[in-house]
Amino acid sequence: MTPELVVDNVTKTYPNGVRALKGVSLRIPAGMFGLLGPNGAGKSTLMRTIATLQEPNGGSIKFGDIDVLKQKDAVRRVLGYLPQEFGLYPKVSALELLDHFAVLKGFVDKRQRAEIVNSVLHRTNLWAVRRQRLGTFSGGMKQRFGIAQALLGSPRLMIVDEPTAGLDPAERLRFHNMLSEIGENVVVILSTHIVEDVSDLCSRMAIIASGRVLLSGDPQSAINTLRGRIWKKFVARDELASYERDLAVISTHLVAGRTAVHVMAPSRPDPSFEEVPADLEDVYFSTLHAADQKAA
């Protein structure tokens, strides 16, 4: 039985005065948990804090019996972490560095280590290029290497911070498949600003912005609350401002060069709007919109 991760009222203010986390509380059970939010929402701060790399100013984080903020070594023994931005040693081969990481994770026995390393190389589809220098890796390969090192030693807590940023669609799909194969008994936290990452992969999610949790739950019931309340219309660019003033415009899209707006309203604003089925993106933008309205 994998314990759940409980984040309770965590706050963080950076020395430069930026309040990155303003009392974040979350319960994260085993399975894939999506942490969705715009850039600068505090996602990475939260991820780094859970990954024992940064101290919060207040609050507590528990993973089962482990006090994440105090028993860092115990956390690191069960942790797999893919940082948002990371680098590698360009002149070292994938195999060599992965082997070194495995040593540092405590796999001292040579044969056992080779098995573990080979298994993650196969799982991340890097076997064929294992002897290549890391400096020659493409963005997608590097990201897969990042997951490979995180998977070493079957972690029970995985933190995957913005893994798909910068990947092309094919790589992203491959990456999604890889993530979906991680066991169901592992707590996996996937932070992202890309809605599809969450809708494709996650059974539970939270939306975070400006250091606060705006919504948490399962994606489908969040979508259900918006049923019949999302309306779409193509508008001219110069009309956009007036629509934004008069209606709850939650998002604007370009579709083949034309601007489409999504409006949230209990009933059709006027006959020129058509009803569209709500999706997770509407949940995301309506949540952010509501938070903006409250702040304004």
Place this chain on the structure above:
Amino acid sequence: MLGRIFAFEVRYQLRQPLFWFAAAFFFLLTFGAVTTDVVSIGGSIGSVNRNAPFVLMQILLVMTVIGTFLTTAFAANSVYRDFESQADAIFFSLPLRKGDYLFGRLFGSLAVSWLVYIAVLLAVGIGGLMPWLEPERVGPFQLAPYVFSMLAFVLPNVIITGAIFFALATLTRSLLYTYAGVVVFFVAYAISGIFLGDLENRTLAAIVDPYGFGAFELVTRYWTVAEKNTGPMPLRGILLENRLLWLGVAAAVMLFTWVRFKFTTAAGGTGRRRRRELARRRPAIRRVHDLDAAAAPDAHRDDRCPARRAVCDHVVRRARERLRFDLLHG
């Protein structure tokens, strides 16, 4: 675990071109000094044998002073490269002990720095065999002075300077501060040499010289040519005191580094990383809220940091050029 980190570090550093360039440079410089009159290291040697133990020790001492830049390059890089390459987040979230990580890296890089000086020994050894040398100026090959110099001069000097600049690089996480530290160290060394140059201060000067140069000069001051040609100096008296004092300082610096170092990734770095990433990402469709949220917290930093970074980059580049210059010109 320390041993494994040490071994990885040695393998990693031996693969760097710096090691081979430095070894080749040290070899050529020493070879030139031993076999020609064009190059001289550490002053004229008069009628002493070209490959005398005294000459060997003197050359090695001078080389360890120049080599401070080299040792700094290796030792500073050993942990700093994790910040520079942004591999720190991965390493620091591993179940590592601080001491294993720090000292495995430090000792590995020091071992590699130390190995570079083998090139000096080879140059003296091989130089002594060159056919154009006057036979009466070449003594027989002796192993003892080589071993003595490598253990009593080179090893402590590498440890002392390495520990100090490793501490600077690891705790400040900045190459700029580290190389500025090297410069300050040299200035202080030169000034103390001037102030302590007169006769009554000579013992004090010998004690506080971190390279052991003062102690070496004090002991060999009245050596005859025969003594210079035959023996290594005994490791006792002022030389031993000097070595123990500075190894003690090095140990204290290492302890300080160990106490102060934390497995945390710099929070200040995220703004820069974030911006660089945003610049790279350039999404095809930008969403209204994404833009608002992204622009607000970063806007005030955008106009200030590039200039500062450019200045830093420039100074660091200059420091690196300086390093190369010093290596090439002695």
